[in-house]
Structures are given as C-alpha cells and as structure tokens.
Amino acid sequence: MNGWIDSILQGVMLGAIYALFAAGLSLVFGVMRLVNVAHGDFIVLSAFIALWLQRITGFSSPFLTLILLVPLMFLVGYVLQRVILNPAFGADILRPVLITFGLSVIIQNGLLQGFSADSQKLHGGKLEVASIALPGGLAIGVLPLLTLGVSAAMIGLLQWMLYRTKLGRALRATSADLSTAGLMGVNTSHLFAMAAGIAMVTVAVAGVFTGIRASFDAVSGPDWLIFAFEAVIIGGLGSLWGTLAGGLILGMAQTTGARFSPGWQLLSGHLVFLAILILCPRGLFPRRTE
Amino acid sequence: MPEARNLRQEGSTGVSRRDFVKGSATLALLASAGATGCRSRVTANRPVKIGFVSPRTGSLAAFSEADPFVLAGIRKALAGGLPIAGTIHPVEIIEKDSRSDPNRAAEVASDLIKTDNVDIILTANTPETVNPVSDQAEIIGVPCITTDAPWQPYFFGRGGTPEQGFDWTFHFFWGIEDLVAVYTNMWASLQTNKVVGALWGNDNDGNAFSDPRQGFPQVLAAKGFKLVDTGRFEPATNDFSAQISAFKSAQVEILTGVLPPPGFATFWSQAAQQGFKPKIATIAKALLFPAAVESIGERAHRLSTEVWWSPNHPYRSGVTGQTAAEFCTEFEQKTGRQWTPPMGFKHALFEVAIDVLKRTRNIDSPEAIRNAILATNYGSIVGPISWPGTPVKNVCKTPLVGGQWVSANKSRFNLLVVNDEGQKQIPTQAALQPLDSDGA
Numbered sequence: 001m002n003g004w005i006d007s008i009l010q011g012v013m014l015g016a017i018y019a020l021f022a023a024g025l026s027l028v029f030g031v032m033r034l035v036n037v038a039h040g041d042f043i044v045l046s047a048f049i050a051l052w053l054q055r056i057t058g059f060s061s062p063f064l065t066l067i068l069l070v071p072l073m074f075l076v077g078y079v080l081q082r083v084i085l086n087p088a089f090g091a092d093i094l095r096p097v098l099i100t101f102g103l104s105v106i107i108q109n110g111l112l113q114g115f116s117a118d119s120q121k122l123h124g125g126k127l128e129v130a131s132i133a134l135p136g137g138l139a140i141g142v143l144p145l146l147t148l149g150v151s152a153a154m155i156g157l158l159q160w161m162l163y164r165t166k167l168g169r170a171l172r173a174t175s176a177d178l179s180t181a182g183l184m185g186v187n188t189s190h191l192f193a194m195a196a197g198i199a200m201v202t203v204a205v206a207g208v209f210t211g212i213r214a215s216f217d218a219v220s221g222p223d224w225l226i227f228a229f230e231a232v233i234i235g236g237l238g239s240l241w242g243t244l245a246g247g248l249i250l251g252m253a254q255t256t257g258a259r260f261s262p263g264w265q266l267l268s269g270h271l272v273f274l275a276i277l278i279l280c281p282r283g284l285f286p287r288r289t290e
Numbered sequence: 291m292p293e294a295r296n297l298r299q300e301g302s303t304g305v306s307r308r309d310f311v312k313g314s315a316t317l318a319l320l321a322s323a324g325a326t327g328c329r330s331r332v333t334a335n336r337p338v339k340i341g342f343v344s345p346r347t348g349s350l351a352a353f354s355e356a357d358p359f360v361l362a363g364i365r366k367a368l369a370g371g372l373p374i375a376g377t378i379h380p381v382e383i384i385e386k387d388s389r390s391d392p393n394r395a396a397e398v399a400s401d402l403i404k405t406d407n408v409d410i411i412l413t414a415n416t417p418e419t420v421n422p423v424s425d426q427a428e429i430i431g432v433p434c435i436t437t438d439a440p441w442q443p444y445f446f447g448r449g450g451t452p453e454q455g456f457d458w459t460f461h462f463f464w465g466i467e468d469l470v471a472v473y474t475n476m477w478a479s480l481q482t483n484k485v486v487g488a489l490w491g492n493d494n495d496g497n498a499f500s501d502p503r504q505g506f507p508q509v510l511a512a513k514g515f516k517l518v519d520t521g522r523f524e525p526a527t528n529d530f531s532a533q534i535s536a537f538k539s540a541q542v543e544i545l546t547g548v549l550p551p552p553g554f555a556t557f558w559s560q561a562a563q564q565g566f567k568p569k570i571a572t573i574a575k576a577l578l579f580p581a582a583v584e585s586i587g588e589r590a591h592r593l594s595t596e597v598w599w600s601p602n603h604p605y606r607s608g609v610t611g612q613t614a615a616e617f618c619t620e621f622e623q624k625t626g627r628q629w630t631p632p633m634g635f636k637h638a639l640f641e642v643a644i645d646v647l648k649r650t651r652n653i654d655s656p657e658a659i660r661n662a663i664l665a666t667n668y669g670s671i672v673g674p675i676s677w678p679g680t681p682v683k684n685v686c687k688t689p690l691v692g693g694q695w696v697s698a699n700k701s702r703f704n705l706l707v708v709n710d711e712g713q714k715q716i717p718t719q720a721a722l723q724p725l726d727s728d729g730a
Contacts, residue, residue, distance in 0.1 A: 117351030141563030258532035
C-alpha cells in the first residue's frame, strides 16, 4: 500500500516538472497556434546560460541567476518572434513550425560549439538532497516540492495575465480573430512578440529547475519536448490549468506504470496520453470558445 | 547469411580497388622514374594514407575531445615519414566526423575507401562508430583497426562467429566478462550484506549486462551476491522512484548499473531525496568522464567504476616514448582539461597502425598490410597488443581494473585504481572506501 502512495506522490512531483516544461508551449500554442519544436532546446539553452551566469557573477545559488536570465530570455523571445517568426506567419501554418525546427538544430550545435559535449549540472547545494520524511517510511524531496509550488504559481500567474489584464484581453482578442483585432487598433505583431517573450520567461524558470534536478547536455532538449507536448495535449490545447493537470496526470501515469515494471514507465505515460486522445480528442479541459 | 553477402560484395568491389591500387602504383613508379632518374628515394614515394573516423560532434563528442591533441602528437612523430619496406613514405592522416550517427559513420568510411583510397582505416568510440566503419572495411576488403568498444558488441553485433571471424577488421579492447569480474572483485573487498541493486536500461549496454549467461546474473549468483533487478527501463526515463523504493525495501547496499550521465545524476539526486544510501555505487558509462563526475558535485565522492586506462598504468608509447603519466600531464598542460581514458586508447590506435605499416612488406597490397596486422606483437601505451588474439582471432583484450573517484579539491576528482585482481602489473593507488565512511 505504501508503495502505491509513494508512486502517486513521486508521480505528482515528476508531473510538476512536466507542467513547468509545458507552460510556455501551452501559452504559445494558445495565443499563436504555433507549435514550437525548439521549446526543449530553449530550456536547455536557458540552463546553459544560467550555468554561465553563475560562473561569471559568482552567484552562490542558481536561482539568483534568474534575476538576469528572466529579462534576457524575455528579450530573446520578443526579438525572435518579431524578427524571424512573425514574418513567417501567413497562409501556410507549416512555415513557422519549420523555422522552429531550424532553430532547434542551430541551438543544439551552437551549444556544442560553445559549451562542448560535456554534461553539465546546476548546483543547488543542500536543497538538492533535502527531504521531508513522511509517515510510513516515505520521503519527498524539498526541490520537487518547490518545483510543484513554482509550477502551480506560474500557471496561475499566466492565467491571471491572460484573463485579468489588458494585455491578456488583447492577446485573447488577437488569438480569436487576428484581422479584426488589427482593425480595432491592436498591434498584433507586438502582441505576439510579448506572448513569445512571456513564454520565454517560463522557459528560463524551467531551465533553472531542470538544470538543478538533473544534468543536461547540448542535445537533451528534444527528450524533454515530448513530455511537454503530451502534457499540453492531455490538458487540452490552449488551456493553462489543463496543462498543469496534464503534466500531473502524465507524471502519475509514469510512476504507477513503473511499479508494475520499470519497462512500462514511459509506455504507460504514452498509453494514458493515447487513451485521453481517443476518449476526448480535444483534451480534458478544452477552451470553450472554440 | 551475412558472411555469404560479404564475400560476394568483397569479390565485386574489391577487385576494382585492387586494380586501382596497382594502377596508381605503376603511375607512382613512372613518376619517380621520370621526375628524378637518380637515387633520390625520399621525394618519389607515394604518401601512405590513414583514414580515421571519429564522432567529433553529436552525442558521443566527449569521446573524441582529445583527438586534436592525440593527432598533433602523432603527426609530429610522423613528420619525417615512415620507413616501409626499405623506403621512406610520407604519411597523410585523413579525419572524418561520424557526427555520432552510425549511418554517417558508414558513409564517411566508404568515402575514405573509395574516394580517398586510404591504405588502412582506423576508428574508435562505441559500437555505434566502430561497427559501421568495420563493416564497410570488411565488405570492400581494406585493413581496419578499431578500439574503444567492448568486444562482444563489436564481434557478435556484426554477426561474427568464433570459428569464422573476420578477414579485414581487427579490434583491441576489453569485454563484458572483464567488467563483471572487476565489479564483483571490488564489491567482495568490502564488508556488505551482498545485496546488489541493478539499474540496467533497455539498451545495448543494459541488455548485455543483464544477460543471464554473458552478463552479471550468473557471476553474481556464483559469488554469493543477491541480485535485485527491477527490470529493463526505458533509457530516456527521468524518474527512478520505482527502483529506489524497490532497493530500499530489499536493503540494497551495493548499487550498480549502466546509465548515461544525465540519467545517473537524476537517479543519484532522487536517491538522496528519497533516503536510499548504498555503501558502494559502481556505475558504468556515467562515470567515464571527469566532467560528468564533476557535474554531479560533492556527492560524486567515492563513486566507483571500471578503469580502462589511467596515468597510473605502467605502459609507454612506442611512438613518442612517453609514459602514460607523461602523456596525461602533457595533455593537461596543453589543454587545461583533465585526462580521460579514451585518450590513451586513441593514441594506442595510431601507435598500432604505425607499427603495422612499418612491418608491411608491400604497401600497395592490402593483403600485405593485413598479414602485418596478423603478426602484431606490440607494446602500446594501453598495454600489449597482439593478433591473432583471444578469445577470437580478430580481438585482442586489454587489461581492465577497478577505480574510485575521489575528490581532490573543490573542483577536481581523481580516478584512483583500487582493484587490480588478475592484472597485478597495474599497481593500486588506494583501497576501495565505502560511500558513507566519513560521515558525509
């Protein structure tokens, strides 16, 4: 019995990191209908930049690098969207997707050149191994718990931004009808770039948390992308709370599957994903407006 | 089946290559006769071409990090040319990047053979690089020497049979049986409850390690260890709570496994968070490179692994005369990086090729080069190399010992030899220490 509780508990912790991966992907898809294939690579890029920032500034904790990393990644997202991706939007929805494919290749090889093929890790010190003992011989790590909190808070903030602010209203309007929003005086290319910038902020946070959780190298981005995708789709395209739920469901499916046999760990996650896709093709919490 | 195909293809393409070689030899002769007409032997001889495939970019790039250093040393030693059958030949080394992709490795090997007309082809670093290149060489009939891949995946992975073997391709490295012996010898040297928890993924390495006959299970049972194996997991797994909870409830004191560095780093953090503290952790693959060990941080102290080669090995390069220790020191001074085991093997690969070429009677005949390989008995920087080898004629085994990573200061870990059973020529530098012995 304890074993099953442990599986579910650890599954929630694993799911939190998937949700963190997926938040930016979900936002970009929700607003722009763009699937960013380079999302995982941007997370790895942020982790490497955090590593580099920590080296040159001598910050004791990788979390402190977020002070610089967050504005930097926002800028990267904004400029990238405005200069490269916006001009590619148009009749052909494949064009921007192909560009993100290219970005993925460029980032991976750029990181190989700049940081070599060594696997790296951000060091969170004592926090990395700190744990809270629970009754029944169970233990949960402080870092995964913190990840869960940050993940939920970030998705809450995104939700608030999208539904309670002027920026969010304009974003939703643009998302619903691009040309009409333009006619109403909304600067759509600025708005898309803002959305991409905000998505990059979530990427920066995800990069630091995953960099502390596990080591990473220049080519580990695509491994992380698949779980982010599944979390977004399980939760329902365009729904942010759905993405959090999707991440948690995916995490729990994997850890409970692994209790039967570790060979089933990833498979059971994929099976749950497929089952949900068959039963509710639009995900668990699809947006009402569509 | 594969043998029949190989023979046929060798027959059809090999002839044209030999014709070409003969043709170019005639041309070279004519050129030398026409150009000089006197006894100037040095300028007239054609360059000997060594083709070299290695994963310079991509996921295996860490293996070839030392390539520029190793090649610079070899090129310097060969600057004056190489005496082959009484004449001095200049040597040209043509490098190709496999991009860590087996298909690309086969492609560049074929390029080297067909376009660059190399006389001998060399490659190293994992079966993903070594096997496709060796297959090309075997099909076309070009002498090929390889290293840095356990011999079973090299030999059986290419469909080799001990009776038949291969005609053109030769390999030196250790095998799974050596690794099993080294690991179990290390574990037997400490007082534990002899319960071993295994992390073997569902990939080539994991399947080889867990193989009931060739891998660990049989040896563990024979030596009185109890094995806790939760089953093959997907290599991309990023959560190990199921294994950790199984190891905790079985009171595992010895952890082993074969994992890529990110996988092990994740496991090791989760193990600490979830309260799993083994006495010994001996891991293959993840602990090969110092950079990967450093990235784990202070919890990497006293993790153990196998040692392919180290500055502590009592061998010397036949090309530069450097000892293993001098070779590593020069590398660290020139690059500012720590030595790695693949570095020694890469140097040895060129050493062996140079020795073979020196003993070749007729450089224009691939058969003569192959016969020289089969007569090899050479002392390299990684130990003695000879063919025909044991257990199969194409494979020569190098010594394997056990080692432990010990933190020297905040940013450097040293890999010390702690177990040399069966390889007493390699001195131990310390005794294996349990992970928790100083209250860390």
